[in-house]
Amino acid sequence: MFVEPANIREQIIRYTPGNTLDFSTHGFQRMAIQLFGSMGHGKSSLVNSCVCVAKDEEYQNLAGAGMTQGGLTKQRKEYELTNTLVIIDNRGFSKMKPQETTEACAQIRSLRDFGKVSWKKDNLKETLKQFPLKYQNRPADFILPVLVYSANQDWSPSEGDDIQQFITHAFRITGIHPVVVITQCGAQNFDAIKWKFGELGATKRLWVENYTENDYTRTEEKDQKILEFLHVCIQEAERAIRMRKNQDIQTRFVTQAVEQIKLDTDLLRKELEGPSPAPDRRWCSPS
Known part of the structure; x- marks a missing residue:
């Protein structure tokens, strides 16, 4: 519906967390849109676009998008959209392997501080x-994970x-699938990538064209897509909060x-064990 x-x-x-619901005991004071994705896929550009459109102000490169090849952001940093809604830029994944995914899970669980992000750290020690x-000062943010993916990239099975x-x-962790935002939607393989995310279970797949340093003139179509993205994030957050109604x-x-x-412990165990040895096939019967 338009x-x-x-x-x-x-x-x-x-918007405030829970204001579309019939209860107010959920304990969340803000909703935080937490961005994830590989380096250079447009996370910082999405931050700039959301700030610009949500506040209805001139474009500013607040998050430093596009200043280096392959992604500049090295830390988690929040940007205010309203008093109760923030968007969090993040360091891009390098390979999106277990070490990085495990650290991302800690972020979604509010077990990490803002600041410099290292995907190769002692996860267990930090947790x-x-x-x-x-626990003593429980975070009051509901973190909604968002996966940003550029349609300019080739999709491999791995x-x-x-x-x-x-x-x-x-x-x-959240009870809902992360919202997927596809950037560079003019790329030839856009439809194929959107379909692949659907196959992986992502039910909310949106596309946006970000404002950039080279293309910052506001248009109704771009504004509409950014606003739709923020609206979907709010709806998904409310749905997840509702599911926690009776949880302490x-x-x-x-x-x-x-x-x-x-x-973290499972990851550490696998790292200490090292890669599994190749099977010894000397005594295998020929097929």
């Missing part, structure tokens, strides 16, 4: 450090497997922290 941009912007301005700190793992983990806040946080510790 909604006028002015109406969507008004809903965004007035054990953050757990008591966050990459599809890695993305599937990320989507599965994000669903287990502290109990859920502890449960999520324990799940993260298990994930």
